[in-house]
Amino acid sequence: MSACRASLLLQRCVWLGLAVLGVAGEGPCTQLIASGNPEYPPYLWRDPLDENRLIGANAKLMARLSDEIGIPILVKYAGPWGRVQEETRAGRVDLIAGAFFTLPRLDYMDYFQPAITRTRTVIWSQQGRKIHYTKWRDLVGHRGLTVINNSFGEAFDRYAEKHLKIEKVARLESALRMLSINRGDYVIYEEEPGKAFAARLNLKGLVAAQVPVSQEDLFLTFSHNSRCNTGALRGKIARAMHKLAQENVIEALLKEGIQQWRAQED
Secondary structure: OOOHHHHHHHHHHHHHHHHHHHHHHOOOOOEEEEEEEEOOOEEEEEEEEEEEEEHHHHHHHHHHHHHHOOOEEEEEOOHHHHHHHHHHHHHOOOOOEEEEEOOHHHHHEEEOOOOOEEEEEEEEEHHHHHHOOOHHHHOOOOEEEEEOOOOHHHHHHHHHHHHHHEEOOOHHHHHHHHOOOOOOOOOEEEHHHHHHHHHHOOOOOEEEEOOOOOEEEEEEEEOOOOOOEEEEEHHHHHHHHHHHOOOOHHHHHHHHHHHHHHHOOO
């Protein structure tokens, strides 16, 4: 055997050995970190008693999922919605407990079927300056507000990028307050969280258009860079999500989430 060939063979063996050691060193997945949009009641919001923790219907769903797969799931606050997505891209957050489907997000996370639930995105405006919304082009020429890195479905996102002027802010609370002082003509956001925050902030005169901008499925996702993301665990989670969907678990949890949010207002 030539010296060159022997050197190449030795190099391949070293790389193979390092790969095997790397896999063995990772060990089993003992805990999953889940997060999500922290301004998303009744699905998710920060626990007023422990602001490092998220509570709500989707947090309860993660507890049920944990029971099904036999792995603890910690549902934690990882920052605003934009930061949560960056943490997931990096693999520091394993699961997002509630994300819409977009093609760019496929670059860094897997989506589980079936969806957690289906949501309505609506246009919020002031009663005295109400926008008579029935179709997307009704928004042309108006100043919009929403939250950074939010998506309202692939089709609307493409339309908005080409035709609409929408300012993006860090938090839903900021967007709603800006609307209330005429720093925007409308806020585009999901119906239930918008309704919950408007009540919490005691903002009078905010109205939601009857016709939704979009109706999108909300999914559980898994970071490509999570050390726990293996074919075996993906299969286990997928089977568990199917089981929970068949049992209509999320419907009961949403009712509990609404009651939990309202109880905090009292």
